[in-house]
Amino acid sequence: MNAETLEKQFKSSVCSDIELVKEGIDRFQIFTPFRFDDGDHYVTVLKKRGDRWIISDEGHTLMHLSYSMDVDNLFGSGNRSEIFHKALTEYSTSENDGELYIEISDDNSYGNALYSIIQAISKVYDVLYLSREVVKSTFMDDLKQEIHKLIPKNAKVTSKWHDSTDTNMNYVVDYKIEQKGKRPIFLFGLNGNQKIDDATITILWLEKKYDFFSIGIYEDQEKYSRKSVAKMTDACDRTFSSLPTNINKIRNVIAEQIDSSAKEISA
Structure with missing residues (x-):
């Protein structure tokens, strides 16, 4: 032809x-x-x-x-x-x-x-x-992949962790990162005003029972209510305005809290 x-x-x-x-x-x-x-x-x-x-x-x-x-x-x-x-x-x-x-x-x-x-x-x-709702889900997918790349190899990661007495799962931590002999890290993905408020309440509730270091990672901090962000900033040990631009900083903060050697993942 x-x-x-x-x-x-x-x-x-x-x-x-x-x-x-x-x-x-x-x-x-x-x-x-x-x-x-x-x-x-x-x-x-x-x-x-x-x-x-x-x-x-x-x-x-x-x-x-x-x-x-x-x-x-x-x-x-x-x-x-x-x-x-x-x-x-x-x-x-x-x-x-x-x-x-x-x-x-x-x-x-x-x-x-x-x-x-x-x-x-x-x-x-x-x-x-993508639509707004799908983007929210995608952000959490992206966060999951990055967290499993960033954590030290000898740390154990549990997703959707909650206290054993919280049978209704009202206070859920997106990722609990722990290493023997170290205080755990409670990490939250923040992709909406409601999620930010829920994470803030969860941190305040868990503080009564545990010694931990909290990290909050926003999808895009500038998109959310200043009031919600301010409350989260007061409650959380360390927050990051977005995921992609803060990978190295997040890695460094996690490394400061726990050792770096091998990784065990539990769902």
Whole structure:
């Protein structure tokens, strides 16, 4: 199939504002009007791999995402991973080492393949713009992954810990980090005014029974009620305004409280 025929098929399936430019042997750049929020165009390349033609983003989409998030989260568990893999499945798109691509099955499927990969790229990029409730869940997923990277290896981590007398689980600690002979760390993820208030009350209640060091990590401190934040600041030993920009500081604070050697995780 020649380039002119291919271009017509692309225009028929996607939109009229498409240009196909030959860049070498068995390789064409497909220029489309679709862009990311910063103005960069989606990258779509038609090329031959083995005896099959594919349309590929050549890894550009995940590279673009990496400027704003840890793309490793797309390959683990949690909401971002679910959205990523759902987008690939929905639009019959494959992924290999960060590259998104679609194999062309026959001469009549070039246009559909371009349409599908453009939709897949758009959906994958949507992980940055999840609904507010999903973002809250994603923040807790991100916190979980980071905490298990940051804690000393000989520390024991218990998620959703509560005092044995608190049978209704009214005073729950997101992560209890403990090491023999050291006072425990009670760590809270703070992703809403209600969560901040609950964590504050939990700290004040537990202070009557335990000697511990408390850490609060906000999703984005500036988004929340000043009154709630102020109360949390008074109650908590150390707070951080956000997770991504404070990783090293959080690591240092945890290291100051307990030794660093091996890690045991219990759910």
